[in-house]
Amino acid sequence: MKSLLNGFGRTLTIVFFVAVLVWGLVLIILPQLTMLERAATAPKRQLDSSIALSLRRDARTCVSVLDAYTVNPAENGASNTGLSIPSVSGMALPSPSGMAVPSSSTMTGPKAKASAEVVNRPYILQCDRASTHKQLVREDSVAKLWLDEAYDVETLSVEAADPIAVQKQTAEKIALIADDLYLQMKQAEAAAFPYTTGNFGKLFAARLIPLSPAQKDIEDAKLSKQLYGLIGLRFERDGQIYERIGLVTLTRTISFALMATTLALLLCYPVAYKVALASTPERAVWLFMGLVIPYAIVELMRVYAWTTIVDNQGLLNGVLTGLGMIADPIQFKRMPATVFVVIVYTYVLFMVFPIFNVMSTLDKNQIEAAKDLGASTVRTHRRIIIPHSKPGIAVGCIATFMLAAGAFSVPRIISRGLQSEWFSQTIYNKFFESENSNVGAAYSFTYTLVCFVIVGLFMWLMRTRLKDFARVQ
Amino acid sequence: MTSTRLLNIYTGGFLVFMFAPLVLMIVSSFNNMSPPSVTEWHGFTGKWYAFFWMEEGSLRADPILRSLDRDRFVGCFGNSLFIASIVVPLSLLLGLSGAILLTRWRSRANGVLWWVLLSPMLAPGIVLGLSALVFWGRLGVNAGMFTIVMAQTTFIAGYPMLILMARLQRQPVELEEAALDLGASPFRVFRRLTLPYLAPALMSAAVIAFMASMENYNTTMFAKGGACTFATEIGAMARNPNGHPPVINSVGTVIILLTVIAAAAHTFLSRREAKP
Amino acid sequence: MHGKDVTLDGVAITYPNGFTAVHPTNLKVEAGEFFSILGPSGCGKTTILRAVSGFVDPSQGKVLIGGDDQQGIGPNTRPTALIFQNLALFPLMSVWENVAFGLEARGASKAERRKKALELLDLVALRDQADKKPQELSGGQRQRVAIARALAVEPSVLLLDEPLSALDLKLRQHMRAELRDIQKKTGVTFIYITHDQGEALTMSDRIAVMNAGVVEQVGAPDEVYNAPATAFVASFVGEVNQFKGRIVEIREDGLAVIETVAGVLVGKNPKGLTTGDAAILFVRPEQVQPGQHLTNQFTGQVMRRDLEGAFINYEITIREGAQLVMHTTNTGDGVGVGAELSVGFQGNGGIILPEGQLARTGRELAA
């Protein structure tokens, strides 16, 4: 501290500290903590109070609709469709699985209609939903829990067969009960501990995979599925297949990333060696340029460049058709291998440069000395070159792994949703497509953690330190 | 000898692997066909380039170009430049501060600081975008250009930091001490010695930060809200059900061309420097 | 320019890692003096210099310059200038800009700066190199630029940290004379650090000999060489024969008798040792002479003979496990290796000092 003050003076030292503090806190730590908080907060619309609130809203709407209906039955009867369309409240319906929210509201419709034989009014969604026998959301979806039972209130629902006046009365009563419950729950929730691990639990949740017997046999034969079964990500219960979808995607992404990293290392080591140690300076300059150019080109462009190859009308299919080897184009975009190859292509150069940078600091005399002492090529690499390049190899592997594991552009552009998701896509969908940001945050946090653990483990194994990151520049 | 040949052949093969897709991209950018292809040749055309300056009338006449929103594209590109113009200086400032604290601040906190400041480079890019979105959202800032800037700066500042750190470590501390001893104020030492010494590193750090900001897709996608950038706009074109328009290939070709020129110029200049 | 005196008043320096590099030290350097600090590598010389120039704070005691306590005064406001071990010339500035940097910091105009810089470059005979970059100069020229740069701020005390160690022998000898000259001309107090005893002996008005953070002796070069205060000083400064033993007799005439592996020897006893004390007798090779009837008389066999032009060095085995080194002037009639020789030294030619840590010999250092 003192040496900083002496060296840079008070003003500059303060500037540096403030800048680093802002970076560390405002840009790095606090956002991650907010993510953690978001991840540990139960989704709002799953809280009991939200359910009571939506019940009250439904009951009130039901009352007012019925009001309007009694005033002018014919007119409302004609326009009832407009009323029954769920708007905001539709989203507020509890969904035990946390997925496929809108579908539960459509399911209630036909069922209600079927149960009511005598109908005094057209179907009104809100009246149908105004029932104290409403399901609550709990983590363990095994035993279903109902509002009326859990809070010991009268079981009431608006029966379409009842006279309108009775229906109105019931609805009003329900609204009162719901209102009461809402206030009560709100207080309880405010006092209760606000955090839960439920969102993280979603990652482990198993989901039924509907499969026909024939499909099941095909699936069962796949190696990947068998492996999932081995580590408990896929299991069979009562003749049905369940998969822990979240974990399966995460595992798949991480293992693909690990494989891509390994492949990149194998591909790059000889190239780095060639450019750094086995070329004349003249040629090394050209080779180096040959590596820099594809590296410097915008990442997305490197991805797009591949679409020309793997498209249905792309180069590969064109050549294969031209040779008469296939009749119909192969759907490369549906193959996980394609995403894999493009990921390797896109990020491989992040492996070359760290290795190259460290390797080129090796004194070539050392190699010659080793050869002179009778070491074979393999031994020279194993005893001299690889140990020297280790920091570069480690940093290259970490960089490539992180890029591959976090890849989003490649699967998004190449696969266009035609194949299993990459974990980053799952998170994207949780946030922006199903609006389930709490679960998304939990996923994202877990993702970061898993990556950190893997990188930490790797650094420990390779005996590298973070300082090496600065050294390989 | 054979192993040398093998290595040469392998390296050649690797370079072909790296360049072939780029060459195909360039070729298909001149093919009058959408989505871009190299197998069916529908005639040479420059219209995928001309798209950017074509008259409104002829634009409307083309069945494929008609469906593209040129103004939006240009607007998004402008956004990218704007974002980079904030991210780059900000990253340089943060990176410089980080580099100086990490190299010159002897303290117990040093190890922790290493982890904190490098962690964005060890985290998946999308997570940075998301956390910026969530964090600023909680403070009441809607996702948009601001969150993009914040999210990008989080990890881009790491590049200048690493580059400057490598350089700072090579600068002997005695130089600064000598200047202090001659009566210079710390601020003058910084202005007259440290900054000029760091200048080349700052330049290359700025270039790298600019490129990283322009091309960033993964992080930006998650923090962008309703805003768009050059990269997200290009990425969005992939969603086109008929395959992406070859306009992307023409943009790619221009980028490739610029990159080649820059790389060649850089190589040429540094070689001239190396020769006394 | 005129020099100021520097006083270390009980200064001790402990680094943040807990290592005490300098133990409590009292030292006074007079104004206008050429004062050397001599000691082996790592003994704390640079540390003392950095305390005087203000880069480290003493953990105990205080530094006074011209009688003023320097506590809390930073390096940029002390009346000192430091010449670094590696010179630390600014690589991006030209020679004259380097020299003028201190003036720039004091707000002098450009014309003024250039004028003053050229004056100083004149002093060090480098005026014609003013517009080059430091990298384009030779080692000795760089050295002189560093001196000019330090003098430009008109310091009262110039601190030099082994400035000549990077130069080759010829240049080093030449620069010694130049430094002495400049010091005479300017009258600035020089505190000069070196681990080269020859340098210290030829250049200095006074020398402080340090070992492991402790100043063992301060005195004029003759004093340090001829009357070392401790076993370390005796063994570190100059070449010396040493015989370890125990005092067996005290004589009236200030001499004492010591029993060693080489026999019973007589030497001066400046420290007033008494019978039974563990002690070492030191004798300089030039005090050893061929001949009979000397107070300490031996006969031995010549094991090695090195001709150094005007001098000849002999290594003579005088007993099983006891060697004696002798320097004689080359009179042209020396004996060869294997010859029997009668040698010895007078009683006041050797000096007996209490046993203590010795400087490591070249052979030990090499191992």
Ligand SMILES: Nc1ncnc2c1ncn2[C@@H]1O[C@H](COP(=O)(O)OP(=O)(O)OP(=O)(O)O)[C@@H](O)[C@H]1O
């Ligand atoms: N910043 C520091 N922190 C801890 N210990 C230090 C530091 N600087 C120096 N030392 C230790 O203090 C002791 C004295 O160092 P100093 O640099 O004063 O030696 P020196 O006498 O100048 O040696 P040389 O002749 O090799 O330059 C050494 O043992 C050294 O290891």
Ligand SMILES: [Mg+2]
């Ligand atoms: Mg030193």
